[in-house]
Amino acid sequence: MTLTISGSALVTGASRGLGAQIARRLAADGWPVAVNYRSDRPGAEKVVADILAEGGRAAAFGADVTAEAEVPALVAAVAAELGPVQVVVANATGPQPLAPAAEVTWQDHLNQLTFFVKSPTLLLTAVLPGMRELGTGRFIHIGSDSFERALPGASAYNAAKGAQLGLARTWARELGRYGITVNVVAPGWIPVERHGVVTEEDSAGYVRDVPLGRLGRPEDIADVVAFVASDASRFVTGERVTVNGGHTID
Structure with missing residues (x-):
């Protein structure tokens, strides 16, 4: 099945970072x-402005994607303005504090x-009827090589990322019959705004192992997501694509 943008x-x-x-x-x-x-409406509007300036089509939508009451409304609003959701990139995340096991x-x-x-x-519950009607869809989780x-x-973070992978693989088996693929794109350490200033000295130890x-x-991440969202990945599902320069090669 050829994926067309419908x-x-x-x-x-998507207001900042990856x-x-x-x-x-x-x-x-x-x-x-x-x-x-x-909450970062100015950031989202800046991203939309950048896209429009390049001749693309985009709009900003405020919603807490962890809130049961807000996600169906978000998906409905997107469908009304931009068309039914054919691709989901589940990228939103929260604080990731470190704590010892004890x-x-x-x-x-x-x-x-x-x-x-x-x-x-x-998100899947909200977008699935539309994807099934289209006969195609892409659900892309943003994972982590952590x-x-x-x-x-x-x-806690690693356990949730493991659960995310199990979710993706099971959905891939269930949803393939509808032309829907489900994959995980797993970045390594990608410094973005929330990391503050990362100097060469800060990253030297990490880079030595890459x-x-x-x-x-x-x-680097966006290009792989674009591949997974495209027709080029039409026969790829249930996979975890790690994008970290080879940092976790066994």
Whole structure:
């Protein structure tokens, strides 16, 4: 089945960072892009302005994608303005505090599961009728190589990322019959605004273990997401594509 652009792409948490770059990249490929934000409206509007300036089509949509009452309304608003949602990039995330195992609470786990299991579940429930009607769709989770690296202090985050992968693989089996693919794009360390200023000294230890010899950039992730959203990935589903310069090669 050839994927044609007959709907829109919804990128959650797209007012800055990876989400903003992903939104711009999908728009460059011709997708009408819904730039979702929770509180950073100026950031989202700047992303939309950038897309419009390049001749693309986009609009900003404020919604908390972890809130059961807000996600259906978000998807309906996107469909009304840009067309039915054909691509979802589940990028939105929250704080990721580090804590040793002895101090991790169940609430810490719930906080991470809210973004990486609850939010995608709400999004899929809302977009699935439209994707089934179109006969095609792409659901793309933004994961993390932290799951493979098993970073100490990040047990709640890593456990949620593991759950995210299980969710994606199971959905891929269930939804393939409808022409819908489900994949995970898993970045390594990609410094963005929330990381503040990252100096060469700060990153030297990390870069030493990266075969390609540099930190990742947001466009590295956006290009892979664009591939997964395109017809070029038509026979790829249930996969986790790690984008980290080879940092986790066994």
